[in-house]
Amino acid sequence: MQNRSISLIAGATLLFVLPPLWAQNYVAPRAADGHADLSGIWEALNTANWDLEDHSPQAGPMWQTGAIGAEPAGQSVVEDGVIPYLPAALEEKKINFANRRTNDPEAKCYMPGIPRANYMPYPFQIVQSPRGVLFVYEYGSANRFVNMGKPVKPVSDTWMGTNNGHWEGDTLVVDATGFNGLAWFDRAGDFASDKLHVVERFTRTDREHLQYEAAMEDPSVFSRPWKISMPLYRRVERNAQLLEFKCVEFAEELLYGQYRKK
Amino acid sequence: MLPEHRLVRIVVLCVIVAGTAFAQANQPSGNWTPPKTAWGDPDLQGVWTSDDSFGVPFERPRKYGNRKFLTDDEYAARAKENELISTSIQAGVTPQAGYWLQHDGVDYQPYPSNWSEYARRTSRQTSLIVDPEDGQLPPLTPQAMLLRAGSIVASRRKPHPESWEDINMYGRCITRGVLGSMLPVMYSNGTDILQSPGLVVIRYEMIHEARVIPIDPPNKPHPHLPAGLRTYMGDPRGHWESNSLVVETTNFIGGRLGVGTNGDGVSYSEDLRLVERFTRTSDRSIQYEVTVFDPKTFTASWTVAFPITQEPGYQIFEYACHEGNYSMSNILSGARAEEKVQSVVK
Numbered sequence: 032m033q034n035r036s037i038s039l040i041a042g043a044t045l046l047f048v049l050p051p052l053w054a055q056n057y058v059a060p061r062a063a064d065g066h067a068d069l070s071g072i073w074e075a076l077n078t079a080n081w082d083l084e085d086h087s088p089q090a091g092p093m094w095q096t097g098a099i100g101a102e103p104a105g106q107s108v109v110e111d112g113v114i115p116y117l118p119a120a121l122e123e124k125k126i127n128f129a130n131r132r133t134n135d136p137e138a139k140c141y142m143p144g145i146p147r148a149n150y151m152p153y154p155f156q157i158v159q160s161p162r163g164v165l166f167v168y169e170y171g172s173a174n175r176f177v178n179m180g181k182p183v184k185p186v187s188d189t190w191m192g193t194n195n196g197h198w199e200g201d202t203l204v205v206d207a208t209g210f211n212g213l214a215w216f217d218r219a220g221d222f223a224s225d226k227l228h229v230v231e232r233f234t235r236t237d238r239e240h241l242q243y244e245a246a247m248e249d250p251s252v253f254s255r256p257w258k259i260s261m262p263l264y265r266r267v268e269r270n271a272q273l274l275e276f277k278c279v280e281f282a283e284e285l286l287y288g289q290y291r292k293k
Numbered sequence: 294m295l296p297e298h299r300l301v302r303i304v305v306l307c308v309i310v311a312g313t314a315f316a317q318a319n320q321p322s323g324n325w326t327p328p329k330t331a332w333g334d335p336d337l338q339g340v341w342t343s344d345d346s347f348g349v350p351f352e353r354p355r356k357y358g359n360r361k362f363l364t365d366d367e368y369a370a371r372a373k374e375n376e377l378i379s380t381s382i383q384a385g386v387t388p389q390a391g392y393w394l395q396h397d398g399v400d401y402q403p404y405p406s407n408w409s410e411y412a413r414r415t416s417r418q419t420s421l422i423v424d425p426e427d428g429q430l431p432p433l434t435p436q437a438m439l440l441r442a443g444s445i446v447a448s449r450r451k452p453h454p455e456s457w458e459d460i461n462m463y464g465r466c467i468t469r470g471v472l473g474s475m476l477p478v479m480y481s482n483g484t485d486i487l488q489s490p491g492l493v494v495i496r497y498e499m500i501h502e503a504r505v506i507p508i509d510p511p512n513k514p515h516p517h518l519p520a521g522l523r524t525y526m527g528d529p530r531g532h533w534e535s536n537s538l539v540v541e542t543t544n545f546i547g548g549r550l551g552v553g554t555n556g557d558g559v560s561y562s563e564d565l566r567l568v569e570r571f572t573r574t575s576d577r578s579i580q581y582e583v584t585v586f587d588p589k590t591f592t593a594s595w596t597v598a599f600p601i602t603q604e605p606g607y608q609i610f611e612y613a614c615h616e617g618n619y620s621m622s623n624i625l626s627g628a629r630a631e632e633k634v635q636s637v638v639k
Binding site: 062063064070139140141142156158159160161162163165167172173174176186187189190191213272273274275277279280283286287290291292 | 616
């Protein structure tokens with residue numbers, strides 16, 4: 032019995048210490064500064080932007096668009112399946128869901144925040160420069176600069192956060208704080224407060240994929256830290272380039288329609 | 294209060310310092326070598342601002358004729374005004390100069406001065422337009438003249454905005470366009486330039502736009518997007534000519550944005566083609582130049598040029614324009630409330 036627990040512990044330790052399977056035999060090409068090259072145009076290929084947790088197919092918030100606006104089924108990208116909300120926060124999430132047609136910041140064309148920006152159904156480009164790493168998102172002309180130098184403290188609350196990055200081997204680790212608490216995680220109303228702390232990890236697993244992880248911590252909303260993970264896919268089209276999705280024009284009737292002259 | 298003669302001395306000193314700084318910013322000294330990136334491209338990276346050209350007229354006032362630079366006396370007067378503006382802003386009082394003087398007596402409050410940037414080094418330019426010779430926009434084509442007159446007449450018919458569509462693109466927080474993003478205004482004139490092999494990214498502080506510019510070998514540009522795909526910021530292609538980054542941008546949406554500050558002014562057409570040049574001239578200065586080709590709108594091409602410079606301590610902050618656009622709801626709801634009162638009163 033004792034032997035068995037020892038071997039279990041040894042096994043668990045081994046699992047913990049060993050790098051994940053995908054990291055074992057791929058060495059990413061180098062960027063100009065010698066670090067792993069993560070640059071390129073990437074996009075998630077899942078339904079996390081609809082709902083981070085497991086979700087069955089269902090009608091979307093707009094029956095007028097028929098099946099076009101309906102929600103496809105999708106599996107949870109949350110480790111352990113469920114976001115560990117505190118009871119009051121779970122009630123707030125349910126209210127968000129009920130009001131998602133008008134209250135989801137995506138409907139209003141507001142900046143997506145972190146981590147949501149990385150799994151919206153739009154491509155984004157990673158630019159690795161000697162000054163830092165810039166994430167340029169097609170959605171809403173959003174972007175965020177990741178400072179790779181001496182970490183800086185947030186000086187004001189923002190949608191996209193204050194982002195400090197560093198390398199752990201070939202993994203880009205981004206520590207993001209200084210959020211304004213207004214962004215949602217998805218169209219299902221999942222949310223956090225301005226105390227949100229996100230630690231993201233970007234690892235290139237082969238030519239066409241990045242493994243993306245984000246660990247969330249916010250004691251005012253969640254009972255414990257939690258994590259999402261998913262692959263990001265390279266846009267391999269020969270003519271792939273980031274285009275423009277300035278969505279303000281598509282949200283003005285929703286936001287200001289009540290003030291239009293009748 | 295400072296005795297008057299001491300104040301004069303300070304101003305004179307500031308003028309001299311500003312003048313020296315300007316000369317340094319614009320005339321590369323003989324032994325200065327432009328920096329290169331690790332992969333051998335000219336290095337334009339950093340946070341730059343157009344603050345130093347704030348207050349320089351877009352079109353040249355007629356009194357200067359074909360003269361591109363101020364005389365020493367004119368320069369001293371502008372430096373004095375800049376000094377007044379900068380000391381007032383730093384002291385938290387309203388400057389009796391420039392924008393604030395223009396808004397004196399107008400029936401709405403001008404911005405408090407703590408919103409405003411000011412020129413750290415006084416420019417000698419008489420106008421931002423450097424070509425044609427007279428510093429004026431070339432005459433409009435008859436078609437563009439008609440469109441321009443039409444839009445002015447239409448706006449006069451509406452005393453209050455009927456919807457957001459009667460507010461300009463900047464007021465709606467959509468964009469200021471490529472030209473409007475670079476021209477100096479009252480605040481948020483920051484331009485962040487980043488490079489990586491094969492790419493230059495220009496990130497504007499206001500409305501947080503990033504232009505990702507692919508760099509092609511000289512004389513081998515890869516083709517622009519097809520004509521059916523158009524965007525506000527257009528489709529840029531870059532290459533290096535000696536130490537200059539040259540960016541050619543096409544595929545613009547026409548008829549919605551203008552060529553002036555903040556995207557106001559004469560509307561350009563979908564045939565707009567911009568050729569920008571970024572040339573590093575010192576450790577803290579890039580000469581920016583943009584030539585505007587739009588034969589549907591202008592009878593000739595024209596060029597704007599001014600330096601963008603570094604300011605110690607300048608940081609780019611997140612500019613959440615649309616997310617915080619309370620003025621849109623306030624303007625429109627105010628207009629509806631006023632109409633309601635008018636309908637009762639008459």
